Amino acid sequence: MSPTARRSAPAKSRSVIPQVSWRAPQPAPVVLVSGPEEVCAERATAGIRDYLKAEDPSLEVTDVRADDYAAGTLLAVTSPSLFAEPRLVRVGGVERCSDVFLNEAVAYLSQPQEGATVILRHTGASVRGKKLLDAIRAGEGGGVEIACPAIKRDSDRYDFAAGEFSTARKRIAPTALRALVSAFSDDLTELAAACQQLVADVPGDVDDRIVERYYGGRVETSAFTVADLAIAGRYGDALIALRHALASGADPVPLVAAVALKLRTMARVAGSRESSSAAAARLGMKDWQVDRARRDLVGWSGPTLARAIQATARADAEVKGASRDPVFALERMITVIATRAPFAA
Template identity: 45%
Template sequence: MPPARRAPASKTPAKPPRSVVTAVSPHDVGVAPVVALTGSEEHLAVLGLQSLTAALHALDPAAERTDVAAADYQAGQLATWTSPSLFGERSLVVVDGVDAATEAFVEDVLGYLQEPAPDVVLVLRHRGGNRAKKVLDAARACPGSLEVACQPLKRDQDKVDFVLAEVRRLRRRIDVDAARALVAALGSDLGETAGALAQLASDTEGTITLDAVHRYHGGRREASGFEVADAAVEGHAGRALALTRHAAATGVPPVLVVAALAARLRQLAKVGAAGRGRSADLARDLGMAPWLIDKARRELQHLEAEGIAQAILAVAAADHAVKGGGEDALHALERAVRVTAAARRR
């Protein structure tokens, strides 16, 4: 009788290397052997690279920079880019599009990350997805490496924090209300927000105030869905309707105005249902900034519960209309604005 065959040993998938990376803000990137810029927000990646370049040039003004695309990489090129300089200056190698890298690049960079060159800073720009993820795992396991999270900022408080960090970088000061107003005006585009802030810093002196933001960006703010929502919740039906039409005339999609109205009503409903408690404690449970909770509480003192419920229904109908479910999207939006304004206790 032939001997029984032994079952093949099961292959355990190799574990990714243990991460030792240090996470840093785009405003505070220092010199490191490997820097990973991860996420799809381009302005944060640009800012992180600028911060790194400034830190590198402070150490070595003669440092040379090489920009390459991982999608066009051919085997052996990385060794050329990271080879020692003839005159001993440092090198900055910026590899864009690691999420679309060739297999040759993945193979070469995994070998390089085992022992990075001492006078080279290798920047890996990965916008997301699973492709070449093992490159990020290896980079994160590289001693002394840095990672800059470049994810889109969704929460208004995160955008306000970004503005405050930008102001510190510009060695200026800004009122918190002014930072919030700037986010309300331009927060959908971080690059535009940063550019506007730089312009304000250039054209004003001392602390940047709320009046300065309104003076430079008041018209743009009035075209935003958030301004429509503010006016409607405050009970100013005429102003809210005028802003709705102004937004439509300046190309703001109705779906964004509806989204702003819905967001404000959701905030009011969540805070109203949460009951009493410290704003800081509720902030963790509700996923809202404490100042937004305080604002919602002040507004709820002047709003009828039945009116809020009717406004939510009207906004839901407007959302259906602006997404193709109704014949007159603007009419549905204006009705939602009027019903929201009517929720204000007279």
């Protein structure tokens, strides 16, 4: 890591205050919402507001910018009014805070105002405000921390979406969840909105047909949808999905990568007779990934899986320049995987 990168990444101090999930936020005199994932941070902030509003509808809500701060504002908006209504103060931009705000916020921790909840939003984009964060994490002000780390990996997005349905006490089929996550793999905000729409609109369980009806245009172009259909042996459907994906502008390289990822996972799990949790711990995977790979392996043998991996490796080289016809390379790969037989030219 370069010196510049080290300076821009905030060093997180050891925290002695309660760590609260953004899915179940709890109010406290001071709430530190840390980390770059805005979707989770917004949920946490909204959850605290709703909690306090349910306790007392007269809640006063004030927004303050730490990077455009007027001296005395924090004390003014947290001080009780004539009727002593509860106060919620949402402070944004703490990672860019002014010196005036930093000094007043640190001083506030020594004597938080009764009936006031102060939410401090720090994205972690800089070390600015570290003195304040260290004080909060050391227990000054009676605070809690809600961490909102970045959600970038496919497994993290899958867990995020699964949590959306679990929190709403609604069941979704694993294949439907995978299709939904794949359809919105490039935008967590859109994925969250899609999950909430299905939660609100669908009275019962969510299955593949429902996801396809709502988001079929996006799901059809997903690389993982192509991979799932081919591995399931649905040859015709896999070719149709592949052509839809290519027609919508999908790049052949990620398409092959999605197939390769699933086949590698299947190969790692193949032959394991231990429990899902034990296999996941040994392989550095999630339990659901092991369960999904085992379902995918139904109907496969060692020779057919090896043949599919070889066909995928060949296609990977061809779509990266070893062939003049990447589309043909993709179709041949799908044929070998879906039919589980050698390709007949």
